[in-house]
C-alpha cells in the first residue's frame with residue numbers, strides 16, 4: 001500500500017534541480033514552471049454547451065477583421081500513474097511514486113538514504129478512470145479543434161505504463177477519420193484496402209505536412225468511429241514482449257479531420273470553411289533490449305524514433321531561445337508526420353505514463369525529464385479558414401448564379417404555361433358556345449374586347465365579326481406564345497446544357513488542377529531534392545577543398561619536417577665524425593703513451609736485470625780477495641749493495657707506478673673504445689631511424705599527392721555533376737512552367753504559379769468535395 005506522507009513544501013522563486021539528503025523533498029522542475037498551484041491553461045476552457053460556445057478567446061465575434069486568431073500557450077502536460085497490475089502485486093513490487101503533496105505534483109518515495117524528489121506538471125492523475133484524464137486537459141483541446149484549431153494529444157511513456165489504455169477514445173463529433181501506423185519507419189494505412197496507393201508524406205503550404213493516399217472514413221456517429229478504431233486496432237502490429245503481453249510495436253495516429261461551415265454554404269457571403277485536424281497518437285513504448293530478435297529490431301526502430309522526437313523537442317526549445325538551430329523533423333517518419341503539430345500550429349497535450357515500481361525507476365525518470373522538456377514548448381495554434389477569394393468561393397458563386405438563372409427560367413416557363421392555358425380556356429369557351437348568343441358575345445366581347453362603346457354601336461354580326469377577329473388575334477397571340485414557349489423551352493434546355501457543361505468543365509478544371517498540383521508538387525519535390533543535392537555537393541566540395549588545403553598544409557609541414565630532419569642528421573653526422581676523430585686521436589695518443597711506457601718498463605727491467613747480473617758477478621769476483629781486504633770490501637760491498645737495493649726498490653716502485661699508470665690508461669682506453677663502439681652503434685641506429693623516417697615521409701608524400709589528385713578529380717566531377725544537375729533542374733522547371741502555362745491556356749484559367757496556385761487548387765478541390 002502506498003502511504004502518502006505530508007510534505008512541508010515552502011515555495012521558492014525558482015525550482016532547484018538537486019535532490020537533498022535531508023529527507024525534505026526538492027522540487028525538480030524547469031524554471032518556467034510556476035511554484036504553487038499550477039496556473040490554468042492560457043486558453044479558457046471551452047464551454048460544453050453549444051450555446052455558450054462563443055467565448056471571445058477562441059470564437060471571434062463576426063465583426064472581427066482578423067482572420068487568424070492564435071491560442072498562445074505552453075504544451076499541457078499530464079502525468080498519469082497507473083495502479084499496480086495483478087502480476088506486480090503478486091510479485092510484491094515496491095511502489096516508487098505517490099501523487100501530491102499538492103495538485104499537479106508527483107513525488108518519488110524516499111530511499112533508505114532519505115532522498116526524495118517532487119515533480120510538478122499541469123496535472124498528475126492516478127487510478128483507473130479515463131474520464132479524469134479527458135476532463136483534466138484533453139477535453140478542452142478536443143473541443144477547441146471543433147472551433148477550428150489543430151490539436152494533438154499523444155501518450156508517451158515506457159512500455160506497459162498505460163499509453164494505449166489512456167488513448168482509447170470514444171467521441172461523437174468527427175467527420176472524416178483515418179488511422180495509420182508507423183512501423184519500422186514505414187507508414188501503413190490501418191483501415192485502407194489492399195489495392196489502394198501507398199501512403200506518402202507530402203507538404204503543402206496550407207495544410208502543412210500530411211499523409212497522402214490515406215483512406216478516410218466519413219463518420220456520423222460514435223459507433224462508426226469506434227468501428228474504425230476497432231478495424232485499425234485489429235491491423236495494428238502488437239506482440240508479446242518481455243514487459244507487456246500486448247505491446248504496441250508501432251506508433252499509431254488516429255486522424256480526425258473536422259470541417260465546419262455555415263449550413264447555407266452555397267451562398268458565398270455565408271463565409272468560409274473551417275478545417276482542423278485532431279491527431280490522437282499512441283506511441284510505441286521506449287524499452288530496453290528484449291530477448292526476441294524480431295522484437296529487438298522493432299525496439300531499435302521504436303527507440304530511434306523516440307530519440308529523434310526527444311531531439312526535435314530539444315531543438316524546438318533551443319529555437320525558442322533564439323538559438324540558431326535546424327529542427328530535424330526529417331530524422332524520423334514520426335517527427336516528419338508530426339511536423340505541422342510540433343512546429344507550433346496546434347495545441348498539444350502529452351500524457352506521460354509511468355510505471356509505479358522501483359524496478360522501472362530509471363525509465364520513469366527519463367519519461368518525467370522528457371515531460372519537463374516538452375512542457376517548455378510554446379505553441380501558437382491558428383484557426384484555419386478557407387480564403388473568401390478562393391477558387392472554392394468562385395465555384396460556389398458560379399453554381400449559385402446558374403441556379404438563380406434556372407429558377408428564373410422555371411418561373412418564366414410556369415408563367416407562359418399559365419397564360420397559354422388561360423387562352424386555351426378562352427378558345428374552348430368560344431367554340432363550345434357557337435353560334436354565340438348576345439350574352440355570350442357580350443361576354444366574349446367583355447373578355448376579349450375592352451370598352452362598352454363597341455356593344456352599344458354594333459350588331460350581333462359585327463360582334464361576331466369582331467369575335468372572329470378577336471379569335472384570330474388570340475390565335476395569333478397563342479401562336480406567338482407557343483413560339484415564345486418553345487423558345488423558352490429551348491433557352492431552358494440550353495441553360496441546362498450550359499449548366500451541365502459548366503459542371504463538367506468545373507470537374508475537368510478540378511481534375512486538371514489536381515494533376516497540375518501533383519506535377520507541381522513533384523516538381524517542387526524534385527527542385528527541393530536537386531537544391532538539397534546541390535547544397536550537399538557544395539558542402540562536399542567545400543569539405544574536399546578544406547581537406548585538400550589541410551593536406552597541402554600537412555604536406556608543407558611534413559616537407560619542412562623532412563628538411564629539419566635532414567639538417568639534424570647532417571649536424572649529427574658532423575658531430576659524430578668530430579667525436580669519432582677526437583676519440584681516434586685520443587686512442588692513438590693513449591696507445592703511444594702506453595707503448596712509451598711499455599718501452600720504458602722494458603728498459604727499466606733490462607737495466608734491473610743487468611745490474612743484478614753485475615752485482616752477482618762482482619760478488620763472485622769479490623769472494624776471491626784476502627780476508628783483510630775482505631772486511632773493508634765487504635763493508636763497501638754491503639754499502640754498495642744497500643745502495644743498489646735502495647735504487648732497485650725505487651726503480652721497482654717506479655715500475656709498479658708505471659704499470660699502474662699503464663693499467664689506468666688501458667682502462668681509459670677500454671672505456672674510450674666502449675664509448676666509441678656505443679657511439680658507432682647509436683649512430684647506426686640513428687641512421688637506420690632516419691632512413692625509416694625518410695621512407696615514411698616519402699611514402700606519405702606520395703600518398704598525399706595521390707589523395708590530392710583524387711580529391712581534385714572528385715571535385716571536378718562533383719562540379720560537373722552540379723552544373724549538369726542545375727541545368728537539368730532549370731530545364732525541368734522551365735518545362736514544368738511551359739506545361740503549366742499551356743495547360744492553363746487550354747483551361748483558360750488565369751495563370752498563378754507557386755504556392756498560391758497550390759493553395760487555390762487545394763481550396764477548389766476542397767470546395768468540390770463539399771459541394772459534391
Ligand SMILES: Nc1ncnc2c1ncn2[C@@H]1O[C@H](COP(=O)(O)OP(=O)(O)OP(=O)(O)O)[C@@H](O)[C@H]1O
Nearest residue numbers: 082127128159160161162163164165246247248285
Ligand atoms: N490506469 C490504469 N488502470 C488500470 N489498468 C491499467 C492502467 N493503465 C494501464 N493499465 C493496464 O496495464 C497494461 C499495459 O497497459 P498498456 O497496454 O496501455 O501499456 P502501453 O504503455 O500502451 O504499452 P506499449 O505501448 O508498450 O504496448 C494493460 O493490461 C492495461 O490494461
